Amino acid sequence: MCIGDELVSGKVVDENARWAAARLWPMGLDVKAMITVGDDPPAIKSALKQALDSADFVLVSGGLGATEDDITAQVAADVFALPLAESRRMVKNLRYFFQSMGKTPPEGIDRLTWLPQGAEVLSRASAGFKLTAPQGKPVYFMPGVPREMHHITEHHVIPQLVEQFQPDQIRKSGELLIFGLDELEVQKRLKGIAGELGIPSLNLGYYPRFPEVAVIFSLSGKQNQKADQDLAAVLKAAYRRLDGHVVAKGGQTLAQTTAHALADHNLTLALAESCTGGLIGHSLTEVAGSSSFFMRGYIVYSNQAKEELLGVSSQTLAEHGAVSHETAREMALGAASRAGTDLGLSVTGIAGPGGGSPEKPVGTVYFGLCHQEKVMTKGYLFSGSREQVKLQAAHTALDWLRRFTEDHAFLYSH
């Protein structure tokens, strides 16, 4: 249950319910329903009663702050037919909290210390409490601030629920990120994998994460070790079937895979970006330690910049255009030679919405990758918006680097 007027008016996206469900599921704890209501006592009461009718446990987030809007404690007291009472534990927690921050408690903060009588305070660091309904059903009331809600769920709610309900199913899941195959092709390649491996509980979920597709493999079992082995076998088989298209695993990004691979192989890099405008440099420098391999980037939006900064010849630009094999080749070579790096990578294309022509429509992008003066170039035609063309171009460039680090033949056979 999530509580807040800002949620039911659509002004704010709630992420707490999805986050909690994703954390409960692997523990064998199923979410039956998620409900969001406004700061409206009758609606909160009715939702809470219905939840207790059909569920074994309830998590509530929101409505626990110190302002007038925050009425969850009162509503909880009403539903459980308990008086509000000052919680000595909460008074102590608040005093400690403000002392440790070196601040004086703000006015109105006392509201936080009045809880339904007998409520169990969950953590020292935030306003969260637990009540127990008939039949021993626990109800956890937590602040809506994601950081606090996550902390309480992770450290208090989940351990208590596992101890109370002792779910007998162990669930495991693993994620692979796939680039360069569309969702239907990924599905086709992974078809029948559960049967081949003899793991009937295996479930595959496909989640587009543009321009990639994430596949989440989930399975369950009674034994932890067996479940781990099964998951490892599944991921291995999936890698084989997806043949080089797995670009990251375990929630990592393509940029992370690529950055780590370049650092591990001691390969230095210079970028020459035109239509991506800095996106490749930005993506690689999101990864800590990127300064060990990423030396410099040239964002060469104008033709003049391509000539002056990278030595692309004016004849090449005039004869073949800025968006061509030849320009991509000279950009990659110029970047690597001027920077003195092992690798030079170039991207030049038409992101749109303007600038297209019948011969080179919007979405046309050429790439160049050079290593020790050997260069490969290739042209692609991407579809979608300006943002989507830039994103597909940047991911293609990162994927070229990833493939090169795995096997230099990627470049030398082209």
Add this chain to the structure above:
Amino acid sequence: MCIGDELVSGKVVDENARWAAARLWPMGLDVKAMITVGDDPPAIKSALKQALDSADFVLVSGGLGATEDDITAQVAADVFALPLAESRRMVKNLRYFFQSMGKTPPEGIDRLTWLPQGAEVLSRASAGFKLTAPQGKPVYFMPGVPREMHHITEHHVIPQLVEQFQPDQIRKSGELLIFGLDELEVQKRLKGIAGELGIPSLNLGYYPRFPEVAVIFSLSGKQNQKADQDLAAVLKAAYRRLDGHVVAKGGQTLAQTTAHALADHNLTLALAESCTGGLIGHSLTEVAGSSSFFMRGYIVYSNQAKEELLGVSSQTLAEHGAVSHETAREMALGAASRAGTDLGLSVTGIAGPGGGSPEKPVGTVYFGLCHQEKVMTKGYLFSGSREQVKLQAAHTALDWLRRFTEDHAFLYSH
């Protein structure tokens, strides 16, 4: 109501409910509760019955595809005690749809044509239908695919609801994006604005959108024109109180504001990015038409690149370090003079997590902005993760450009 196992297991974020609430609210149509359940007939039935008990209308999304999982039509028939019957309208729609795509209908697609008897098919292009519950309460069943759900809601559901319920309140809302003031300071500055303007229905919502804060101003009235005038007065007063910190409005981004301002003022730009790694160039080139003012960018991650590409002197680097007023100054001047642009903007700092020192901790970032050989430089100390430091640095740089376009004195008075 949103239906899907992928939603209650937390594997996929549902955006339909929030989207619908945000679209219904301005029409005077309030969302009382949002509920998400799995592909579980008893749970769907129970949620639907409860929704009909407390609401005047219900929107359902998901569970309308052609696979075995998709059981909403059957459940709807059960709840409404209606038999399933083949819908001739839906048969016709599907035939038309596949003909227009030049495809043969896939196997199993016939399932889509069986709807609760008397269901009203909502649109020609997708599987969505309406049933009417006792007391004339409409229930709209829509596909979960956001594009289809949005289309049906916009073109069929909202017009029908407005006609049926004739909400007497007109609601208006406007958004301002604020940079450089924290949320508490924004609240302080906007306090009392409703009273000052005599608009009691005015409601302010504060939404952190790192590193900015968005404020949504909402008000209601009986008359469209009066409500528009009130909203305009509110936004004008807010601009004044926020004194230069409003960086975008109406859902735009800071990068859009800045790009449009540079283009409008015919000012050309060269960037010299160190710790932002290309993020500023990427942000500006997300805006169509950025090639008219953005000529080139230098991503100078290494000291060697700073010297070779921008002419930063080795003495400056040795005496003051790469993260200093002096280096920022030489980077900005070097970028503009070598590119021949009106403006040169530089960023050099320590994004972390490594690289900090007691004198220059992680988060230290220096900026330089030059115009016709006049330069201003300034150092900031940002907190947060590597990604957050990069983001704050990029937004500070964009904000400098925005402020300069509004008033050149921003630079010349420093």
